[in-house]
Amino acid sequence: MLHWLEKRFCVKESGSRLRSEIVGGVTTFMAMSYIVAVQPAMLQAAGMDFGSVMTATCLASFLATLLMALWANYPIGVAPAMGHNAYFTFAVVVASQGKISWQTALAAVFTAGVLFAVLSRWGVRERIIEVIPVSLQHAIAVGIGLLIAVLGLEWSGIVVPSRATYVQLGSLSSAPVLLSIGGVVLIGVLMARGVKGGILLGMLAMCAIASAAGLLEFKGLVAAPPSLRPTFLQLDLKGVLSRHMIEVVFVFLFLALFDTVGTLVGVATEAGLMVDGKLPRARQAFLADALGTAAGALLGTSTVTSYIESATGVSSGARTGLASLVTALLFLAALFFYPLISVIGGGIEWQETIGGQPVTLRLYPVAAPALIIVGSLMAKSVSRIHWGDVTEAVPAFLTLIIMPVTFSITDGIAFGFISYTLLKAAAGKSREVHWGMYVLAAALLARYIWLC
Numbered sequence: 001m002l003h004w005l006e007k008r009f010c011v012k013e014s015g016s017r018l019r020s021e022i023v024g025g026v027t028t029f030m031a032m033s034y035i036v037a038v039q040p041a042m043l044q045a046a047g048m049d050f051g052s053v054m055t056a057t058c059l060a061s062f063l064a065t066l067l068m069a070l071w072a073n074y075p076i077g078v079a080p081a082m083g084h085n086a087y088f089t090f091a092v093v094v095a096s097q098g099k100i101s102w103q104t105a106l107a108a109v110f111t112a113g114v115l116f117a118v119l120s121r122w123g124v125r126e127r128i129i130e131v132i133p134v135s136l137q138h139a140i141a142v143g144i145g146l147l148i149a150v151l152g153l154e155w156s157g158i159v160v161p162s163r164a165t166y167v168q169l170g171s172l173s174s175a176p177v178l179l180s181i182g183g184v185v186l187i188g189v190l191m192a193r194g195v196k197g198g199i200l201l202g203m204l205a206m207c208a209i210a211s212a213a214g215l216l217e218f219k220g221l222v223a224a225p226p227s228l229r230p231t232f233l234q235l236d237l238k239g240v241l242s243r244h245m246i247e248v249v250f251v252f253l254f255l256a257l258f259d260t261v262g263t264l265v266g267v268a269t270e271a272g273l274m275v276d277g278k279l280p281r282a283r284q285a286f287l288a289d290a291l292g293t294a295a296g297a298l299l300g301t302s303t304v305t306s307y308i309e310s311a312t313g314v315s316s317g318a319r320t321g322l323a324s325l326v327t328a329l330l331f332l333a334a335l336f337f338y339p340l341i342s343v344i345g346g347g348i349e350w351q352e353t354i355g356g357q358p359v360t361l362r363l364y365p366v367a368a369p370a371l372i373i374v375g376s377l378m379a380k381s382v383s384r385i386h387w388g389d390v391t392e393a394v395p396a397f398l399t400l401i402i403m404p405v406t407f408s409i410t411d412g413i414a415f416g417f418i419s420y421t422l423l424k425a426a427a428g429k430s431r432e433v434h435w436g437m438y439v440l441a442a443a444l445l446a447r448y449i450w451l452c
Contacts, residue, residue: 009073009322016319021075024318025326028077030197031309032327034370035061035079036334037203037344039301041367042085046093046102048300051226054341056300059228061331064292064304069324072284076264076310077327078292082374083144084255084303086151087409092248095407104239105248106231106297111240112252113293113303119257120286131436136416138381139396143403143412144255145378150404152371155364156180160352176350176365179210183369191373199370206366207344215348215365220339231300251410252303260289260306391427395420414444 005018040053057080064078092105153159157177162168170177183206190198210216239245264285285306292304313323334341347364382400386392399416403409421441424433 005322005325009069009320009325016317018322020317021320021322022326024075024313025323026330027196028075028307028310028313028318028323029327029330030200031313032077032079032307033197033330033334034199034203035082036331037341038082038367038370039080039085040341041347041364042089043102043302046089046105048102049226049230050342051338052228052230052232052300054338055225055228055335056231056296058225058331058335060292060296060299060301060304062328063295064288065324065328065331067288067291068285068306069321069328072281072288073321074264074281074285075313075318075320075323076285077307077313077324078289078304079307079331080296080301081255081303081305082148082371083378083409084252084305086144086147086407087251087255088302090151091408091410100245100248101236101239103234103236104245105302106300107235107237107240108245108248109252109303110235110237110294110297111249112256113290113295113297115249115253116256116293117287117290119253120283120290131434131440133392133420133433133437135385135392135396136399136420138384139399139416140255140409140413141381142379142385143400144409145375145381146400146404147375147407147409148371148378149375150407152368152373152375155347155371156368157350157352157361157363157365160359160361171352174350174352175213175215176348176363179206179213179215179365180363180368180372182206182209183366184372187369187373199373203344203366203370206369207340210366211343216343218343222336223339225335226338228299233298234300235297247410251413254413255409256289256293256303256305260286264306391420391423391429394423414448417441418445 009021036054036057039057040048040050043053044050061077061079065076068074068076068078088102088105088109092108093100093102150159157170157174158172158180159167160170172178172181183202186205187199187202190202195201207216211218240249264282289305296302296304310318313327344366347362350361350363352359352361385396387396395416398419399412401412402415403412406412417437418441421433421438424430
């Protein structure tokens with residue numbers, strides 16, 4: 001069996017060993033497994049069943065990572081994407097105030113997955129990527145990171161609503177806030193010291209402390225997986241045909257394209273898998289992401305994508321799809337830890353006095369630190385923006401600041417694209433802009449004119 005695995009995944013030819021692949025696969029899972037608890041907590045806010053989403057998340061991650069292992073032979077884990085889940089919940093479902101159901105949002109994810117598969121199969125993906133300026137690509141990543149971090153601050157109670165200033169500092173002496181701050185510090189220290197799976201370990205530690213303090217009720221460790229029935233095949237495909245939902249599909253597709261490209265190139269470069277600046281078997285890798293997204297939507301979860309956390313497995317020696325096979329099997333095993341995951345991702349009702357009025361907040365003191373940390377990690381791309389050029393800096397800034405303050409990735413992208421083309425044209429640099437950018441900017445501008 002071991003000999004077959006070694007031969008099937010070309011372990012020796014890749015300069016690796018079976019032990020390194022297994023350790024790398026476990027390390028990758030430890031680094032990205034926080035999504036198993038965070039994803040159902042996030043989508044629960046959209047009205048979806050926590051247990052069903054957890055099951056869907058584990059199964060979608062298993063299937064997509066398995067495809068990455070067997071088809072593309074890359075040491076890359078695939079799971080529902082942070083940022084995409086926030087867009088799904090808050091920018092699409094919650095912001096619509098009942099006009100868009102989570103079933104319709106799932107249909108949009110499914111449609112985006114199918115389109116992504118078609119684009120990957122035909123090689124159109126590369127041409128689309130070339131249209132978007134590098135500065136805006138990085139600004140979008142930073143903006144999504146800031147949005148996630150703001151959400152984490154809100155979930156922790158560190159930031160609370162305010163009538164006068166929109167938001168204000170919460171009570172720093174309250175138990176959930178202290179627990180969240182402790183979680184951020186602990187996870188930060190673990191990651192700074194190079195501890196593998198620092199986010200997961202930090203969440204588990206905070207879960208234990210919260211349970212001991214009586215904030216959370218520990219319900220056990222292992223149980224049968226929750227039913228998938230509440231979300232399985234619950235797509236509203238008719239609802240996705242509206243003009244507004246076509247825009248949502250575009251955003252899901254756009255995010256999937258850039259997340260996948262950035263992660264695959266980044267991890268492959270670190271692993272030494274790039275050949276003459278190109279990624280071998282790129283089409284298979286993109287198809288694994290795309291089909292994983294479509295399957296995930298059918299199961300009941302938002303867009304899946306390759307995880308940059310896979311770099312931790314690569315740093316531990318992983319070089320082939322065998323590591324991904326190990327990661328996939330661990331996602332399958334995670335199905336049976338629902339009692340623990342429901343505590344980690346579950347929220348608590350907390351009474352707070354804001355502006356002299358008692359307010360009940362729904363807080364997630366264990367999951368919130370993970371959002372804050374992940375958001376901060378995504379913000380590192382800000383250094384790659386060309387701040388010395390006003391025609392690059394202003395559109396990038398508008399993109400990254402609009403997303404968190406409006407909770408809308410769509411509006412951030414729109415403001416960035418429109419301002420980029422206008423500034424470049426006004427500065428006499430219109431030739432620096434791909435014609436496709438003008439088409440996209442015109443379409444986004446027409447959208448705002450239509451809404452007015």
